[in-house]
Amino acid sequence: MHSTTFLIEFGAIILGLGLLGRFAGRFQFSPIPLYLLAGLAFGQGGLLPLDTSEEFVAIGAEIGVILLLLMLGLEYTASDLVSNLKTQYPAGLMDAALNALPGAVMALLLGWGPVAAVVLAGVTWVSSSGVIAKVIGDLGRLGNRETPVILSILVLxxxxxxxxxxxxxALLAGTGLAAGGVTLAIALGVAGLVLLLAxxxxxxxxxxxxxDDPEKLLLVVLGLTxxxxxxxxxxxxxxxxxxFLVGIALSGEVAEGAHxxxxxxxxxxxxxxxxxxGLHTDPSSIPPVLLPALALAxxxxxxxxxxxYWxxxxxxxxxxxxxxxGGTLVARGEFSIVIAxxxxxxxxxxxxxPLATAxxxxxxVLGPLTARYTEPVxxxxxxGLRRPAPVAHAPAGEPVGDQKDAADQKDAADDQDPVGHP
Incomplete structure (x- = not known):
């Protein structure tokens, strides 16, 4: 009876996710909010709480995080990461300063303490690579000159x-300063060693x-990960x-095949x-944090x-x-949920x-809209704020009339040129 109930519950979950994904695809938006809402509906305080399948769902969720990070690592090579660190680190520092600080400040204002402040800083800092990659493709901007800048920030x-x-x-485990320092040293050492080996x-x-056998490649990569x-x-x-480090270590045809x-x-x-x-978030706990979530968003x-923009x-x-x-980077998603x-x-x-969920x-939902409409707005x-200068008093050398229109058209064409074009 237990196994029968489990099969029914888990089968219904998978079927429901598939239908939600198809619905999201029909209207060309990310299915992530629908998956979160489904979890809210069938979790603690939801419409129909799950019973027997929750433990298996927990294991599947852990595997999901691992696969998300593995696939992310497969997208990059060690040389890509080193190159991005050398050339784009100022943008990465600016990104961290501008976007992690509001989360930390909000947690402290709510009286949650320094550990929660570090966590919420991460939630607000990291953009959703998955959502942004899909938005760039859907809008036909893969060849735009700003796209490498966006991707560099995501890589960092x-x-x-x-x-x-x-x-x-280490902070969540409640370890002391010394133990936390050892953990960080181990993490940095392992990351540096893997990058060196890669x-x-x-x-x-x-x-x-x-x-050459897809079955053996799948088993070896998944088992190693x-x-x-x-x-x-x-x-x-x-x-x-x-x-993530396993994904970075693999390259070439192996990385493509594994992907x-x-x-x-x-x-x-x-x-x-x-x-x-979503299952572990009580829907009734969201309304009290909705205003802070809206302000933070x-x-x-x-x-x-x-x-x-910078x-x-x-x-x-x-x-x-x-x-x-700037508009393309707004979406948050998988990493924010991993941290929360x-x-x-x-x-x-x-x-x-609940605050992270909201x-x-x-x-x-807002991210794809800002990606599309930030520029025209x-x-x-x-x-509308600029007052056009009279043509008769234009400074020498300043394009006017048809020349100005032509310059604007050329500027727009330059933006749309694929990367690498003169």
């Missing part, structure tokens, strides 16, 4: 998680994992960081992860726009591209989970 955020997550894990011996690692993630967690380093094989598994277990987070939407300006992108870069999930599991602050729901507002 992802790499920063290799340092941030162990710190949060740069110098990446081909050998990939050759060891490589197989789970093993490394487990060992990382045993060393008090986040399992997600271990998975294709693991993508369906990633999508399945990632959906289960979002449902699991409004502030950090503006700070992300400012981050993208980074694109620094890279020599014209005004239109700067606004597009650590806090919910530790039980440091009961309201942190915050992500707001920005994962900003240009319309700035154009």
């Amino acid at each position: 955020e992802d790499l920063s998680m290799a340092v941030y997550l162990p710190i949060v894990t 740069v110098r011996f990446g081909r050998h690692v990939s050759r060891f994992v490589s197989s 789970l093993l490394v993630a487990g060992l990382a967690q045993e060393l008090q380093v986040s399992a997600a960081v271990g998975a 294709n094989l693991l993508a369906p598994l990633r999508d399945l277990f990632a959906a289960v992860f979002f449902v699991f987070f 409004g502030v950090t939407a503006l700070t992300k726009v400012a981050t993208g 980074a694109a300006q620094r890279a020599g992108i014209s005004v239109k591209g700067r606004w597009r870069a 999930g650590l806090a919910v599991t530790s039980g440091i602050e009961p309201s942190l989970g 915050y992500v729901l707001i920005l994962v 900003a240009l319309r507002l700035s154009g």
Whole structure:
């Protein structure tokens, strides 16, 4: 009877997620908010709480986090990360300063204490790589000149998680300063060692994992990832960081083949992860934190726009591209939920989970809209505030009339040129 109930519950969850995903795809928006809402509906205080399948869903959620980070690591090579650190670190520092600070301040204003402040800072800091990548593709901006700037910021955020997550894990575990320092030293040492091995011996690692048989490649990569993630967690380093480093160590055809094989598994277990987070959030706990969530979403939407604008300006992108870069970075998603999930599991602050849920729901819906409309709205507002100078008094050398129109058209065309064009 127990197994029968489990099959019915888990089958209904998977079927429901598939239908929600199809619904989201029909209207071209991220399914993440629907998965979170489904978890709220069937979790604590929901319409129909689950019973027998919750433990299996918890395991599936943990695998979902590991696969999310593995797939993220497969997108980058060690040389990409090193190059981004050298050239884009000022944008990464600006991103961290502008977007982590509001979360930390909000937690302190709510009286949640310094540990919760560090956690909420991470929730508001990191943009959603998955949602943003999909939005860029849907809007046809893969070849735009601002796109490499956006991707560089996302890479730096992802790499920063290799340092941030162990710190949060140590803080949530309640370890002292000395133990936390040891944990961080281990995390940095492991990350540095993996990057060194990936740069110098990446081909050998990939050759060891490589197989012409998709079944064997899938088993070896998945088994290696789970093993490394487990060992990382045993060393008090986040399992997600271990998975991310495995992804970085693989490159070339192996990384591409593993990505294709693991993508369906990633999508399945990632959906289960979002449902699991919703299951552990009581819907009745969201209304009391809705106003702080709205305020935090409004502030950090503006700070992300400012981050993208500044980074694109620094890279020599014209005004239109700067606004597009800023608007595209607004969405929050998987990483914010991963960070909040650590806090919910530790039980440091009961309201942190509901606030993070509401915050992500707001920005994962708002993000695609700001990506599409920030540029035209900003240009319309700035154009309305500027008083055009009379043509007769235009300074020498300033384009006027048809010349000005032609210059504007050329500027717009430059923004749309694929990367690498003169």
